[in-house]
Amino acid sequence: MHYLDIPNSPLKALDYRALLGDRTRTLPYSLRVLAENAARHSTEGEAALQVAARKGDAVPFRPARLLLHDMLGIPALIDIMAIRDHLEAHGGDPSTVDMSLPVDLIIDHAMSINHWADKFALEQNMQREFEVNRERFAFLKACADRFPRLRVMPPGSGICHQVNLEYLGHTVLPSNENPHLLIPDSSLGTDSHTPMINALGVMGWGIGGLEAEALLFGETSSVNVPRVVGLEVTGAPSHDITATDIALVVAEKLRALGVVDTFVEMFGTGYNTLSVADRATIANMAPEYGSTMVFCPVDENTIHYLNQTGRGEHSARTQAYCQVQGLWNDGVDTAIEYDEVVHIDLSQIGRAVSGPSRPEQRIDLADATKQLTSVEEADHRVAVVDQSGSLPAHDIGNGDVIIAAITSCTNTANPRNMIMAGLMARKAVAKGLQVKPHVKTSLAPGSRVVARYLKQSGLQEDLSKLGFEIAAFSCSTCNGMSGPLHPAHEETIRAHDVKGIAVLSGNRNFAGRIHPLASRNMIASPPLVIAYALAGSVLTDISSAPLGHDQDGAPVYLDDLWPDADEVSALIEAHVTPEEFRDNYNSIDTINAQWTAMQVGAGRYDWTPSTYVSFPPFVKDIRAANTPVTTLRGLRPLVILGDSVTTDHISPSGIITPESEAGQFLQRHGVAHRDFNSFGTRRGCSDVVIRSTFANYRLRNEMVPDREGSWTSIQPEGRVTTIFNAIETYLGREQPLVVIGGKEYGCGSSRDTAAKAPWLAGIRAVIAESFERIHRSNLVNMGIAPLCFPEGVTRKTLELDGSELFDIHLNEALTSAELTITREDGRKTTTPLDLRLYNDAERATFSEGGLLPRAFRKFLAGAA
Structure with a gap:
């Protein structure tokens, strides 16, 4: 292979274009990056030609680095620690199981908003976070001490994706395998x-923890x-909208188009009107419309953003490399051929929200009240009885906002969004407006830099007066860690079945995700979160009705508070500076004194009894x-589900309630309710993971159509019970299970517990109409067969009710499957199934029973 010189650099660049010839001109930029990577990881660069052919062939890909967070990173690291011990028990060398590339793990998913609207909220929440999660954090610190290539950023550092964008990402960097190569x-x-x-022009996408483990094991x-x-963008956005509004349009259009397993690439005359922060808001929501990435x-x-965020030393090298490699977008490249093009005119986009339970359910702001509420809701209001005396006299009713959270890396990484929210607050305070007492307000930026520029600009003072005190530097509400409401509100909502609403500036609003007492969830931009907190109810059309009244009794409208574009730009120019980013990240490893002081033991890890790490x-x-398995016999359905079942449904990450199976388990092991933490933080404990299986409070199982929640029917007796009780019963009978689903099964978060929990429950196959990308991969890596009905065949056409028995036969090549259904009366139905194993590597993994068995046997063979 040939190499190229890079101006003003001693490093070289792989001349992948010499392999591809003139075909490079028509390749999208994302495929050029993929071709360069494939060339480096294949014999004589031959895989680059497969990329250029664009026929869907499998090519090798190995990232420069891995990014983990604590909720999914801990289960992955537990697996690796366990594989080391299991290997040693079988006579192998545990030191061969190590990190094979740089890994950054950021502790950002554990913080719950237990304290809010108080100047000490951040301090109190961080203290509480460490108290509850000490076992988890000690395990992570033990891993950091044992694996030199693992860097763990302490609690309070920020959200992993925002830290990645602002600090870790370099666009161009030296190779791990060859330090002389850029x-x-x-x-x-x-x-x-x-x-x-x-x-930032960095190729990257989400993977399951199991796939991450394979990369850590040295695989490609x-x-x-x-x-x-x-994604062709034209025009320029008006100052009345935010990047959130653009992202919601993209989510709506691309989910309707269908882009699962697809790269999306932005281009067009409007592309240069979008800052990197705007692009990040759009790209962050790629999983909400199912695409692998938005390049x-x-x-x-890009160069401006690297300079703005304190990485100016990389910007000249980045520009020179990208120009040499044909990766520089100068806006005039018209030769690129896309498989399909979607057009978006930025000038035609207006303010919007999304809801009630899916990110792609975009609603024009003026239509939000009509589409999210009903006339009957306005009649239901009840007085709040507060025994503590901490609340003013007020009532609460259907459609009221119970949570207003400015949260998530999606929006807090965007200075324009955050400055706009701060200016909204400033104007609201100046007019004497206040947030309604039934609204839980919180501000949880994904970066400490946000807190710096909000404080220095004076905007934090105004936000605080409305109750938007900084409560966390973590995912918080967006990840289902919204914490409790005021006890008086929780009691009133439960007692009177009040249909409250959560409004957040996040990326996901799935049913049951944000808070168990929120009947609907809305995604909105940070300034609109402020507006809804002031209005207090979705029954108020904030596009036209007053948000409140000023000191003189005059109505105050949304447009009265909306910030001026020039004022926003001036504050960004003055306060979002390279020095702020450099100062913040130079000291990020020592921002948490408790983490710094924590001591952990050396040597072989001690698996002490724990409800966090097992x-x-x-x-x-x-x-x-x-012993490869090609026939699955006598499977019973655990659940029969509809379309768009998310990983939140399969294995939730949010609050554990006392009455839940997981809550009862924790209580039996001496854990007090206040220390339950969440399903997500306890993913390292298999006893909790199995009890999370389909434990979502909003689950709809068609086997028990009159119930909502974690219910099913044990067969053949037809007894209705909790899903976990059914799992225990079936495990006692050694009864293998199957899950039946609809379209887009497994959409949402990449959590591997959505595959590990079913495996623990005895589920050996999932049959659906279609799968979301990451979840399908996780199923394969756990040795669970992902199968699709043929076109025109569904659970409905087969008239399944859960009383059936299923036999699944896989052919020896693992390229096809056949299903035989045996009804209660003995009738049999046979149909082919599409076995969703996409290449030889996946077939080899599935044949071994999953990634971990395959990796273990590989390490064991290496020792022999």
């Missing part, structure tokens, strides 16, 4: 919102060359010899 930065992460880094991913949909080619805005059964049960 390569495009690439980052895969154990969170579905990893595509946020695409805004196998990627099928995808379709590339061009944003490198241009002048030795996983799916490692303990691995045998040295493999």
Whole structure:
């Protein structure tokens, strides 16, 4: 292979274009980056030609680095620790199981908003976070001490994707394998919102924890060359909208188009009107419309952002490399051929929200009241009885906003969005407006830099007066860690079945995700979160009705508070500076004194009894010899589900209630209710993970159509019970299980517990109409068969009710399958199934029973 000189640099660039010839001109930028990576990881660069052919062939891909967060990083690291011990028990060398590339793990998913609207809220929440999560944090620190290539950023550092965008991402960097070679930065992460880094011209997407483990074990991913949909943006956005409004339009259009397993790439005459922060808001929501990533080619805005965020030393090198490699977007490249093009005129976009339970359910702001509420709701209001005396006299009713949270890396990484929210607050305070007493307000930026510029600009003072005190530097409400409401509100809502609403500036509003007492969830831009907190109810049309009244009794409207574009720009110019970013990240490893002071033991990890960290059964049960399974007999359905079942439904991450199976388990083990934490933070304990299986409070199982929640019917007796009780019953009978689903099964977060929990429950196959990308991969890596009904066949056409028995036969090549359904009366129905194993690497993994058994046997064979 040939190499190229890079101006003003001693490093070289791989001349991948010499392999491709003239075909490079028509390749989207994202495929050029993929081709360069494939060339480096294949013999004589031959895989680059497969990328250029664009026929969907599998090519090798290995990222420059990995990004983990604590909720998915801990289960992955537990697996690795367990594999080391299991290998040692079988005579292998545990030191061979190590990190094979740089890994950044950021503790950002554990913080719950237990304190809010108080100047000490952040301090109190961080103290509480450490108290509850000490066992988890000690495990992570033990891992950091044992694995030199693992860097763990302490609690309070920020949200992993925002830190990745502002600090870790370099667009171009030296290769791990060859320090004399400069390569495009690439980052895969154990969170579905990893595509946020695409805004910086960095190739990256979300993967399951199991796929991350394979990369850590030294393997190379196998990627099928995808379709590339061009997202053409034209026009310029008005000052009345935010990047959130643009992202919601993109989510609506692309989810309707269908872009699962697809790269989306931005281009067009309006592309240069979008800052990197704007692009990040759009790219962050890639999983909300199902695409693998939203690639944003490198241009002048990329260089400006690197300089603005304190990485000026990388900007000249980045520009020179991208120009040499054909990766520089100068706005005049018209030769690129996309598989399909979607057009968006930025000038035609207006203010919007999304709801009530899906990010792509975009609603024009003027239509929000009509579409999210009913006339009958206005009649239901009740007085709040507050025994503590901490609340003013007030009532609460259907449609009232019970949570207003400015949260999530999606929006808090965007200075324009945050400055606009701060200016909204300033104007509201000046007019004497106040947030309604039934609204829980919180501000949880994804970066400490946000707190710096809000404080220095004086905007934090105004936000605080409305109750938007900084309460966390973490995912918080967006990840279902919204914490409790005021006890008086919780009691009133439960007693009178009040249909309250959560409004957040996040990326996900799935049913049951934000808070169990929120009947609906709305995504809105940060300034609109402020507006809804002031109005206090979705029954108020904030586009036309007053948000409140000023000191003189005059009505105050949204447009009265909306910030001036020039004022926003001036504050960004004055306060969002390179020095702020450099100062923040130079000291980020020491911002948490409790983390710094924590001591952990050395040597072999001690698996002490814990409800946070336990030795996983799916490692303990691995045998040295493999016995491939090609027939699954006598499976019973655990659940029969409809369309768009999310990983939140399959294995929730939010609050554990006392009455839940997980809550009862924790109580039996001496854990007080206040210390339950969440499903997500307890993913390292298999006993909690199995009890999370389909434990969502809003689950709809068609086997029990009159129930909502974690219910099913045990067969053949037809007894209705909790899903976990059914799991225990079936495990006692050694009864293997199957799940039946509809379209887009497994959409949402990348959590591997949505595959590990079913495995622990005895589920060996999932049959659906279609799968979301990451969840399908997780199923394969747990050895659970992902199967699709043929076109025109569904659970409805087969008239399934859950009383059936299923036999699934897989052919020896693992390329097809056949299903035989046996009804209660003995009738049999046979139909072919599409076995969703996409390449030889996946077939080999599935044949071994999953990734962990395959990796274990590989390490064991290496020792022999």
